Amino acid sequence: MAMQTEIEDQASFTSVGSGEILDSISDDADSGFPPVRNLAGDGLIPIGEGNPEFNLITASFLSGLGPVASDTTTLSVLKNSTESVLTKAKFMVFRIFTAAVARKNGGVPNMKYGWFAGSKEEIRRIISLGFSGREIEKFANDAASHGVGIHLVPSKLSLAAALGTEPDEEGLRHLLLCRIILGKSEPLISGSRQMYPSSSEFDSGVDNLQNPQRYIVWSCSMNSHILPSYVVSFRSPRLGGISRDGILPRPSTTWVSFPALISLLSKSLDPPRMNLILETYDDFRKRKLRRDKLVQKMREVAGDDLLVHIIKNYRGTDRVMT
Template sequence: MAQATEACSPPRANSLDLTPPPPPSPPLSPPASPLSNPLVNSSSDHKDACSRDPFIVHNGHKFNLSAVPSRVMFYRNMYWEDFQGETLESLRSGFLKRTPTLLLEVEDDKYIFDFTRMLQVHVASKSFRSIAWIDERGKPFFPVKFFDHDFSQEKMEEDHGRAAEKENKKMEEDDDDKSDKRNEKMEVCDVSGSKTQSLGPKPKFPSTKLLASDDKMYKFASNLFLKHMTKVDPQAVVTNVHEFKVMGEFGRVRKDVLERQIEITEAKRGKANVVYAWYAAPTFHVAGILALGFDLPDHKNSGIQLPSLGAGIFLADVESPQYSALQYPVHQDPEKHVVLCRVVLGNVEKVHIESNQTSPSREEFDTGSDDPKNPNWYVVWGHDMNRRITPICVVSCKTTGIVPVEWKIFFCEIAILPKLISEIKKRIPIFNVPALNYIYEMFKCKMVSGDVFIRQFRSIVGDRVIWETAKAIMRS
């Protein structure tokens, strides 16, 4: 699967030359003509080009210092994830041959893996993201700067965009045809000879059906919402209900993915633990959820106040709809929209909402809650949110019961952070110090938010080192 250029073998001695052939090049020497990187302009003076290439300047020495990797990782959505299977073996094989650049085909797309620049480059689009590795001696090698890109998401969004556009165009054409036929049939003459016309309003959200008040789903969702919301706001009313409809290939895939996740969770945990939950969001976010699935909220100005809230989808328990707006401020909207969801929880652990947790704390857990035995809310972490959550319907309502949560800043965390960083630098490999310095300076200059800083901080250092160092500081 891998195609890579390697150093040429030394020429054979001719029959009259009794001098033995020169010894082979040392194993750490890079090849003379590495595979060209599409991100870097070619130059006749290779040495001069390398001296100007910031990727090589900062990361190039790590390739020569490293043994063969036991793990190779890529940086996607603020997380370091592992390459698996055949891709990992091809990367290990290329590293063993000291080939600095490899051309690999992964899932029908071609990528250049550049160990000296610590980049994975998508050949067609020239998009790139950072790679890192841990060698067989246990030494980690991370780039100085992290570059984040989701190739699969980019491709999926393009496919979904084309599919959604095609589906919407088809739906509009079908709606026009049906509307014309309905208009013809629904023109009924009364006794006086005048004509009356009865046409229902169009749905407000994509991939939905606007339900009549006597519809079974309308009654179910409305009663379920008001039963618990009126305990907080007796004046709450439901204005309408939109039922989510599975439409097109993308809709069928979403449904199949959830059913498959139920089977996987049952096999792994013994039970899937499927529940109903509420999720409130502004109108355009609700439309995005129905059209393309859940996406993590972007809290750019959250500082360190919302570390966990940017790492997953927070949903209210079915009996606590007042907690449905944990991630979006909808309390000022005159009409609020709350999505009733079906959620595959699996094993649930206790999570403090103001903590720094951004993923399950241990392998045996899948999701989190404020109180697993008596929950007000759940969190489904970002890496599998669209495998574990599917919308059922949207309940539109007028209520003052859905209110924002007052968040507290842990000033002790701010106070010890400089000392924590200073102490951690003494405990981690020297290769990781530049990356830590870089993200810390970005955070201090307010160029990255607190949740982004925490994710990268944990990726570089590791939770164990952070907690051990913090405990040592607190004891001193």
């Protein structure tokens, strides 16, 4: 069931209690294991294995990891609480803006969950102080970025988010799971330098309206439309074999060149998606786009499952994505 593997809307996730995350938070969450050092505290409460929230979050996280899921261990799930006056105020602000965006858009706030990847210290700072220009700078200098703002990855695409994590001194990686008020989203092309909504009609941005791989929240609303909710700490040795640029690991016996891969993809993708890959590859050949950005776009458009299937079944002798 999609509800078991993908954190999507409010009803499917908080099916117990009042249906609101901020109303369902308790101060006595059960912990089945010691919290990760230096991340517990500051209003973060460990959630133990067997807790419905723990089960759904870990199921969603692991199901989105694809080929690295089997070697990934979730060490801790920490939940943001309302222990401090400041945190309570942040929850109330988020609630107020949820209602405001809903009124603006015919009763639909378009609430989603999304991953934010960062270092342990960066996540601690966001939990304590909120998002800042430091997080926006990650994308401000990226020529292939879809707008300049806070970029989050849909909950079902945890591999894409995990690739952006940094191991800490103990080899653990950390992801911040956030609740997001998207409202009405506008599509943003790769390389867009847009920093604000193009008009009052829109509230956020996405890279693709039909199948978004990125949610973009503008700086003007980054601390009102994003609510940091959970921190997932994990160990995943195989992530070291996949670069942060999103390059797929090379199978030991089967490699495939870009032209061969594109030829094989044309047999599986519909014309609009195939045209998008061809246009991106043309930019790569003209040196308008870096190789890692081409690979990232191919992953976004074709999906990891299809790419891995093609590579594993290819019988050529070329290198992977050269």
